[in-house]
Amino acid sequence: MKKKNTNNSPVEFIEKCFNELPQSDTRANIGPKKFITALILTFLRDRGQQTIASLRRNVIKETKTKVNRSSFWERLAAKRLLKLLNLLVTLLMQKMI
Numbered sequence: 001m002k003k004k005n006t007n008n009s010p011v012e013f014i015e016k017c018f019n020e021l022p023q024s025d026t027r028a029n030i031g032p033k034k035f036i037t038a039l040i041l042t043f044l045r046d047r048g049q050q051t052i053a054s055l056r057r058n059v060i061k062e063t064k065t066k067v068n069r070s071s072f073w074e075r076l077a078a079k080r081l082l083k084l085l086n087l088l089v090t091l092l093m094q095k096m097i
Contacts, residue, residue, distance in 0.1 A: 017091040021084055028075070030063050032084050035075060038062035052076070 008016070021033040028035070042058035043050070056072040067075075075081060 013095060014092070017088060017095060020091055021088060028071075030059075030065050030067065032080075034063055035059070036081075036084060036088065 018033060018037065021036060022031065023033050024031040030038070038059045039055065041062055042055055046054060046058060048054075052073065053069075055076075056067060056069065059072070060067055
């Protein structure tokens with residue numbers, strides 16, 4: 001069994017995982033790393049009823065970048081987002097072991 005990595009603080013540990021995400025994407029105004037970070041922060045901050053519209057508003061606030069409704073929906077529905085979230089979760093779990 002692998003030994004847990006105890007050399008890094010939890011923040012450094014999470015930061016290293018997020019640094020594995022692509023910084024930019026020529027197809028979008030908001031890069032994948034920034035989009036996923038904003039999306040996660042939105043879920044953590046908004047404890048009320050979450051709708052796609054409220055997620056979009058909060059991502060716009062967090063990134064300071066306007067995103068129209070259809071583009072936001074396309075980002076949420078894209079297989080690429082799922083793949084990047086899977087990558088992030090896998091990295092976090094691997095580094096925890």
